[in-house]
Amino acid sequence: MSTAAQAHEEDHEHHHKETFVTKYIFSQDHKMISKQYLITGLFMGIIGIAMSLLFRLQLAWPEQPFGIFEVLLGKWAPDGVMDPNVYLALVTIHGTIMVFFVLTAGLSGTFSNLLIPLQIGARDMASGLLNMISFWLFFLSSVIMIFSLFVEAGPAAAGWTVYPPLSALPQAQPGSGTGMTLWLVSMAIFVASSLLGSLNYIVTVINLRTKGMSMTRLPLTIWAFFVTAIIGVVSFPVLLSAALLLIMDRSFGTSFFLSDIFIQGEVLHYQGGSPVLYEHLFWFLGHPEVYIVLLPALGITSEIIATNARKPIFGYRAMVASILAIAFLSTIVWGHHMFISGMNPFLGSVFTFTTLLIAIPSAVKAFNYITTLWKGNLQLNPAMLFSIGLVSTFITGGLTGIILGDSTLDINVHDTYFVVAHFHLVMGISALYGLFAGVYHWFPKMFGRMMNKNLGYFHFWVTAVCAYGVFFPMHFIGMAGLPRRYYTNTAFPYFDDLADINVLITVFALVAGAAQLVFLYNFISSMFYGKEAEQNPWKSNTLEWTAPVEHMHGNWPGEIPHVHRWAYDYSKPGAEDDFIPQHIPLKQGEEELQH
Amino acid sequence: MNVILIFSVLVLIAIALWQITKIFELSQEKKVNTQVATDKDNDWNGKLMFAFLIFIYALTLYSFWAYGDVLLPEAASEHGGDYDQLMWISFALIFFVQTITQALLYYFSYKYRGEKGKKALFYADNDKLEMIWTIIPVITLAGLILYGLYTWTDIMTVEENDEALVVELYAQQFNWKARYAGEDGVLGDANVRFLQDFDGKNLVGIDATDPNGFDDVVVQELHLPVGREVIFKMRSQDVLHSAFMPHFRAQMNCVPGMITEFAYTPKTTTEAMRQNPDMVAKVKKINKIRVEKSKDLVASGDTALDPYEFDYLLLCNKVCGASHYNMQMKIIVESQKEYNQWMEQQQTFAEFIQ
Numbered sequence: 001m002s003t004a005a006q007a008h009e010e011d012h013e014h015h016h017k018e019t020f021v022t023k024y025i026f027s028q029d030h031k032m033i034s035k036q037y038l039i040t041g042l043f044m045g046i047i048g049i050a051m052s053l054l055f056r057l058q059l060a061w062p063e064q065p066f067g068i069f070e071v072l073l074g075k076w077a078p079d080g081v082m083d084p085n086v087y088l089a090l091v092t093i094h095g096t097i098m099v100f101f102v103l104t105a106g107l108s109g110t111f112s113n114l115l116i117p118l119q120i121g122a123r124d125m126a127s128g129l130l131n132m133i134s135f136w137l138f139f140l141s142s143v144i145m146i147f148s149l150f151v152e153a154g155p156a157a158a159g160w161t162v163y164p165p166l167s168a169l170p171q172a173q174p175g176s177g178t179g180m181t182l183w184l185v186s187m188a189i190f191v192a193s194s195l196l197g198s199l200n201y202i203v204t205v206i207n208l209r210t211k212g213m214s215m216t217r218l219p220l221t222i223w224a225f226f227v228t229a230i231i232g233v234v235s236f237p238v239l240l241s242a243a244l245l246l247i248m249d250r251s252f253g254t255s256f257f258l259s260d261i262f263i264q265g266e267v268l269h270y271q272g273g274s275p276v277l278y279e280h281l282f283w284f285l286g287h288p289e290v291y292i293v294l295l296p297a298l299g300i301t302s303e304i305i306a307t308n309a310r311k312p313i314f315g316y317r318a319m320v321a322s323i324l325a326i327a328f329l330s331t332i333v334w335g336h337h338m339f340i341s342g343m344n345p346f347l348g349s350v351f352t353f354t355t356l357l358i359a360i361p362s363a364v365k366a367f368n369y370i371t372t373l374w375k376g377n378l379q380l381n382p383a384m385l386f387s388i389g390l391v392s393t394f395i396t397g398g399l400t401g402i403i404l405g406d407s408t409l410d411i412n413v414h415d416t417y418f419v420v421a422h423f424h425l426v427m428g429i430s431a432l433y434g435l436f437a438g439v440y441h442w443f444p445k446m447f448g449r450m451m452n453k454n455l456g457y458f459h460f461w462v463t464a465v466c467a468y469g470v471f472f473p474m475h476f477i478g479m480a481g482l483p484r485r486y487y488t489n490t491a492f493p494y495f496d497d498l499a500d501i502n503v504l505i506t507v508f509a510l511v512a513g514a515a516q517l518v519f520l521y522n523f524i525s526s527m528f529y530g531k532e533a534e535q536n537p538w539k540s541n542t543l544e545w546t547a548p549v550e551h552m553h554g555n556w557p558g559e560i561p562h563v564h565r566w567a568y569d570y571s572k573p574g575a576e577d578d579f580i581p582q583h584i585p586l587k588q589g590e591e592e593l594q595h
Numbered sequence: 596m597n598v599i600l601i602f603s604v605l606v607l608i609a610i611a612l613w614q615i616t617k618i619f620e621l622s623q624e625k626k627v628n629t630q631v632a633t634d635k636d637n638d639w640n641g642k643l644m645f646a647f648l649i650f651i652y653a654l655t656l657y658s659f660w661a662y663g664d665v666l667l668p669e670a671a672s673e674h675g676g677d678y679d680q681l682m683w684i685s686f687a688l689i690f691f692v693q694t695i696t697q698a699l700l701y702y703f704s705y706k707y708r709g710e711k712g713k714k715a716l717f718y719a720d721n722d723k724l725e726m727i728w729t730i731i732p733v734i735t736l737a738g739l740i741l742y743g744l745y746t747w748t749d750i751m752t753v754e755e756n757d758e759a760l761v762v763e764l765y766a767q768q769f770n771w772k773a774r775y776a777g778e779d780g781v782l783g784d785a786n787v788r789f790l791q792d793f794d795g796k797n798l799v800g801i802d803a804t805d806p807n808g809f810d811d812v813v814v815q816e817l818h819l820p821v822g823r824e825v826i827f828k829m830r831s832q833d834v835l836h837s838a839f840m841p842h843f844r845a846q847m848n849c850v851p852g853m854i855t856e857f858a859y860t861p862k863t864t865t866e867a868m869r870q871n872p873d874m875v876a877k878v879k880k881i882n883k884i885r886v887e888k889s890k891d892l893v894a895s896g897d898t899a900l901d902p903y904e905f906d907y908l909l910l911c912n913k914v915c916g917a918s919h920y921n922m923q924m925k926i927i928v929e930s931q932k933e934y935n936q937w938m939e940q941q942q943t944f945a946e947f948i949q
Contacts, residue, residue, distance in 0.1 A: 357736070380636060496885060
């Protein structure tokens with residue numbers, strides 16, 4: 001144990017006058033912060049998903065009046081018919097919320113905070129204060145993002161990528177006024193939050209591992225969170241710079257991204273800037289962001305699949321290597337979002353090359369998951385179902401990446417529903433499954449109670465059927481040439497034969513949305529009335545299950561357990577039980593697996 | 596279609612009811628519900644895993660059967676064939692890998708569903724196996740990358756030549772214009788600063804000090820001669836737009852402040868495409884839908900929808916504001932002779948501003 005931790009422990013002895021405010025609100029305890037992240041993330045998730053259901057209604061029954069629109073959208077849905085600007089606003093905020101607030105902060109924030117100290121054997125994060133500030137900045141940015149929904153001209157509506165000039169000029173669309181300013185401010189604060197969090201994760205993993213917890217004995221969850229934090233630190237500042245430059249262009253008359261513009265009968269003064277520059281800056285974060293979202297989900301899955309298959313994860317070293325390879329490649333593929341942006345086609349060739357390379361580590365991961373299941377003794381808990389579901393959608397969605405990553409093929413499917421199908425499956429649904437799997441698996445750790453498994457099964461099966469029902473047909477309408485972000489497709493009789501498919505998709509989406517209510521009910525009621533958890537309900541090897549069920553500051557009473565083996569000694573021959581936790585010393589003559 | 600919808604909803608509701616009763620039963624049963632999967636849970640979930648595999652296969656097959664006809668419309672440009680070939684090769688590969696991996700994933704989930712007392716195989720590593728599934732993707736992808744890059748270079752290399760027709764595509768919120776170079780074959784210089792010249796008649800901002808500009812022709816409908824290379828120079832006056840011509844496998848963003856390029860050779864005239872059997876079937880299907888829709892419209896006092904006739908499309912495919920969904924231009928591919936006749940009827944810039 002490091003001296004810092006010892007000092008901390010002594011400090012803990014004198015730490016009895018915790019008030020409600022220091023315990024539940026301005027808490028510096030990683031477990032409380034993790035719960036704060038989760039609950040804020042889920043709240044944002046409800047808003048994000050609800051928005052998607054609203055615009056799905058519009059897409060299935062275009063320009064039809066709906067009472068719900070009148071109630072929720074008020075003046076933006078005159079007589080209950082959704083306004084095109086509002087459609088774009090909903091799409092934009094749905095994307096922003098789901099990508100950043102739910103799947104980045106909600107997923108990574110929750111589980112990095114919960115698991116990093118507990119799984120590496122630390123009393124808390126390296127800096128509890130920074131960790132607290134990180135959460136509150138995230139909370140502040142969420143509040144600003146939600147507040148932006150209520151401004152006079154409506155929230156940002158230029159798509160979640162907010163490409164200028166559309167996002168820069170209030171003349172171009174109503175959402176590019178105050179709504180856009182708030183979007184940018186919110187995102188700038190979000191980046192600050194994410195950086196504080198990521199730096200903390202990195203420092204904690206490097207410095208505060210317990211005795212015996214070498215890097216090669218780290219659970220894959222921690223590897224994933226650690227590498228995710230590094231990608232975040234490398235790429236999020238670039239988004240901040242893009243946001244700042246865009247703020248300059250919007251408010252201070254600079255021309256970083258704007259040039260030669262005539263709008264609403266007026267020639268604007270901007271000269272010499274380029275929107276393509278913005279695209280480069282945005283996607284330098286935007287693409288790694290996909291992996292910031294996905295890697296934690298894959299890390300969670302690795303842990304849950306191994307535990308529930310009662311088998312070691314297959315190919316631990318290859319899994320670590322592929323996380324590292326994906327992380328490295330993720331920073332040099334951003335250009336595949338820009339094949340037809342007007343950048344030099346030669347760059348297109350380079351980015352095609354690097355992009356398709358990502359398929360290799362991804363394939364290794366998928367095959368290793370499948371092999372982990374082989375000859376296992378699968379305990380099909382809800383968390384396990386979601387993990388298997390993740391592998392499935394990761395494969396289905398990942399494979400179409402071979403088409404989109406190929407500059408040639410991108411020409412005709414770029415920005416169509418094919419893309420929508422691809423990224424929703426590979427990053428949206430997969431990461432969401434990771435989030436659900438994590439919640440079902442670590443709920444006992446977070447709240448000391450168990451979630452209802454039958455409601456969990458119901459939640460999984462309905463969601464699984466609907467996820468494919470929603471996104472699989474989208475590949476077809478995308479290949480037919482239907483562009484995304486169209487308020488309605490009725491302006492093109494050519495697409496009339498796709499109307500049926502849109503109805504089908506919406507029906508599945510509505511059912512899927514309803515199924516999430518079951519999850520919410522399960523989550524909230526289990527928090528208060530769930531069956532009390534045992535210390536190690538899933539018979540898992542990792543250190544968090546050696547900590548007492550009742551949360552305490554400093555995580556373990558007395559000394560922090562030492563680590564003697566890797567995290568995956570499940571069903572090891574010669575052992576009595578089918579699991580051997582990491583803190584159990586090697587028996588005499590027992591060999592530690594050379595992995 | 597509606598029948599399928601209703602059917603699927605009913606099935607889902609049935610599953611929901613079944614599940615709810617199951618929950619009820621289980622909560623009645625005994626108090627030792629530990630919330631950890633029992634053998635029984637493993638058994639029925641494992642079986643559902645297998646059922647889900649069948650569901651994915653069925654969904655795939657059904658989608659191809661029901662919607663297969665909407666996939667990639669017949670290519671109408673010369674490079675379209677190469678594009679399609681690469682697409683179908685990639686598709687076949689994806690389909691193959693998808694079928695096998697999903698089968699393994701769900702079959703294993705079913706086959707190895709847990710039982711008390713069973714012990715899993717301790718199997719942590721196999722370098723040889725991992726090497727195999729690293730090398731195979733490497734080789735496959737190397738092939739795909741090379742093939743892709745070859746085609747990409749082929750499509751994207753735009754060489755100015757005397758034979759080619761140069762056309763400017765001009766994007767603004769929310770319509771398209773096209774500018775032809777006129778008799779001199781050279782597009783006059785242009786900039787948004789000149790848009791207000793000549794009482795707003797300078798529709799695309801042609802620079803009146805450049806003599807090349809006066810014979811330029813600005814139109815709202817794109818006419819292209821068949822079999823001749825067209826080099827598009829794209830501009831935008833306000834925000835990003837994207838010129839998407841799905842039938843020609845062509846797309847390029849229009850960026851304010853710069854000129855972007857894309858070139859292709861149309862190979863099928865509009866008339867010939869209308870005769871294409873697939874297209875005839877598609878148009879027939881669409882018109883049937885429109886007739887059905889019109890019945891409802893007429894009943895509620897609206898006017899009926901016009902019957903649909905096929906035309907090539909130029910769509911905007913980069914979100915550009917409220918009417919993004921309706922930013923389109925008709926493309927007509929015709930013989931050189933018809934094209935010449937059409938061109939003769941158009942006003943040049945010099946004529947237009949007078």
